[in-house]
Amino acid sequence: MPKVADYVLQRLGEWGVHRIYGYPGDGINGFLGALDRADGDPELIQPRHEEMGAFMAGAHAKFTGELGCCIATSGGGAIHLLNGLYDAKLDHQPVVAIVGQQKRFSLGAAFQQEIDPTVLFTDVSEFVQTCMHPAQARQLVDRACKVALSNRTVATIVFPVDVQEEDAQPSPPRTHGAVYTSVGWTRPRVIPPDTELAKAAEILNEGSKVAMLVGQGAAEAQDEVVAAAELLGAGVAKTLLGREVLPDDLPYVTGPIGLLGSTASYELMKDADTLFMIGTSFPYAEWLPEEGQAKAVEIDIDGRMIGVRYPVQANLVGDSRDTLTALLPLLRRKEDRSWREKIEKEVEQWWRVLDDRAHEPADPVNPQLVAYELSSRLPEDAIVTTDSGSATNWWAQYLRLGRGMRASLAGTLATMGAGTPYAIGAKFAYPDRPVIALVGDGAFQMNGMAELVTVKRYLDRLTAQNPTLVFCVLNNQDLNQVTWEQRAESGDPKFMGTQWIPDVPYTEFAKLLGFEGIKVDDPADLGAAWDRALAANGPCVLEVVTDPEIPPVPPHIKKELGKKSAMAMMKGDPEEAGVITKGAKQKLHEFTESVKDAMPGRNK
Structure with a gap:
């Protein structure tokens, strides 16, 4: 007779869950036995830590659009899931x-590993329930999956140990209070009313300087976003979560926005008279047009998020692709392309600035050069993750x-430690594609190194179809972003007591696991090192010793930021000389390229 745990796994499989990320513990013993009996469907992927399993489940959802699933034991194991x-x-x-x-009859007795998971998971989960009877399992699994898919969120089911081991009751007894549910869900078609679409079209058609901002909510509307941008003569900035929405070789794509953004995106927003936001909740209003400067149109499938970042005159609550499809016939092509030409000029200049900055001398390697050298070598179907830092x-930048490349990170939470498990989760989902993680040494020390052991365990699975799995570690012995x-x-000046981190032989650690290990401390060797890493016949750790004094220069230095940075230097920052000199040189490249553009005969 199948147990409740067997039935739950079977039901999850009917919902399309064929891989569960988790770590064992006696609080899920019933599920461990059921996983053994399931004969690999669903399979358990064992990370080194429950938090990493939750990140991998989230990465699976991000890169596939399917349900992600993770599992943890009672007490500490459950708590570990929270960050992911x-x-x-x-x-x-x-x-x-x-x-x-814990077992039902021990609850309330301050038993070992007894916590209140309902309270613990209520904030992170839109649905959280405890299965108190075998006949309840069916409807809890079905409802959890429906809530997670419908609201694109987290749902949690708690199973006491004794319930896991009871005989399954796939069909509840036919009595008052019984609930009968089914597997199945379809994505709704959500579009705004015609009146709101007409209002949006009027605003967009009247605007002469349209700036578009796209986020991950526009990921399935690439062609429609391009069509809208072409009609409106608009420039398009991308949030970090929207990096993969449009390819960067489009001349009007201004790239990232905000402190980590481009000068092209800054100029786009500074001069725009119309703002068109699609599938984004970008939070930093200071990088958008000033209030009153631009009329705004916004598309978001969640009506709760409409008009909460910038005052909006046309509120298009709907799916990005379907809404744009309905809107496009109402848009008129702008014959005056001077705004578009200005944007494209700004984009060209930005790429030249990046080139100049990347080749600025550093001690020993400029971290910008690491990404610069990778950029031209990215495989056409690459998946690229990164960490916070x-x-x-x-x-x-x-x-x-x-087009077709994928990229993501822990966007809204911006937590450290997600880059490596994201890469592993992506590789499990797409073992035929090359995966590259760009991470700092702080995050890699935090949990990335341990997850290389997970890669070792599942080596054949991860590399049989495509061997490329590269973890590029920027080693600067500094928690640099902070x-x-x-x-x-x-x-405040840099405080070595909190910011310095020890040097670790990442390359040698990789070699201990049987992986390729490459260490670079000379910029002249960097290009060849990337070639070698991407051609490796298996996982590779590319360690680059980078200069912590190369600043992440914002596209526009706000007065308050500049003032406080100067104060930090005056207080005796240990890297004062290098920071001032290298920061000035980095910023100078913007002015240099502007002057070059203004010179007669400059090739446009």
Whole structure:
């Protein structure tokens, strides 16, 4: 007779869940036995830590659009899931978490590993329930999957150990209170009313300087976004989560926006008279047009998020692709292309600035050069992940993604430690595609190194179809992003007691596991090192010793940021001389390229 745990796994399989990320513990013993009996469907992928399993489940959802699933034991194991689940929640990814609990009759006795998972998971989960009877399992699994998919969020089911081991009851007894549910869900077609579409078209048609901002909500509307941009003569900026929406070889794509953004995106927003936001909740209003400067149109499938970032005159609550399809016939092509020409000029200049900055001398290697050298070598079907930290800046600015390439990170939560498990989750989902992670040494020390053991365990699975799995570690012995934030946001100098981290032989660790290990401390060797890493016949750790004094220069230095950075230097920053000199040189390239553009005879 199948047990409740067997039935739950079978039901999850009917929902399309064939891989579960999790770590064993006696609080899920019933599920461990059921996984053994399931004969690999669903299969358990064992990371080194439950948090990493939750990240991998979220990455699976991000890169496939399917349900992600993770599992953890009671007590500490359940608690470990939270960070990865919050990442999925805040980036709107459908993930179902299965959590163990002590036996029903011991609850309330302050028993070992007894926590209150309902309270613990209520904020991170839109649906959280405890299975108290075998006949309840069917409807809980079905509802959890429906909620996760419908609302693109996290759902959690808690299973006491004794319930896991009871005989399954796939069909509840026919009595008052019984609930009968089914497997199945379809994505709704959501479009705004015609009156709102007409209002949006009027605003967009009247605008002469249209700026578009796209996020991950526009990921399935690439062709429609391009069509709208062409009709409106608009420039298109991309949020970090929207990096893969449009390829960077389109001349009007201005790239990232915000502190990690481009000068082209800054100029786009500074001069726009119309703002068109599609599938984004970009939070930093100071990088959007000033209030009252631009009329705005916004598309978002979640009506709760319409008009919460910028005052909007046309509120298009709907799916990005379907809404754009309905809107496009109402848009008129702008014959005056002077705005578009200005944008394209700004984009050309930005790429030249990046080239100049990347080749600025450093001690020993300029971290910008690492991403610059990768960019021209990206395989056409690459998946590229990154971690939170200064590495995010270079990932956002330097990688010229082509059509069909995928890229993501922990966007809204911006937590450290997601880059490596994201890459592993992506490789499990797409073992036939090359996967590259660009991470800082802080994040890699935090949890990335341990997850190389996971790669070792599943080596054949991950590399049989395509061997390319590269973890590029920027080794600067500094928690670099926070160091720069201390300077620019708090006016404090770098404090070595918190910011310095020890040097670790990442390359040698990779070799201990039987992987390719490459260390670079000379910029002249970097291009060849990338060639070798991408051609490796298996996982590779590419360690680059980078200069912590190369600043992540914002596209526009706000007065307050500049003032506080100067204060930090005056207080005796240990890297004062290098920071001032290298920062000035980095910023100077913007002015140099502007002057070149203004010179007569400049090739446009």
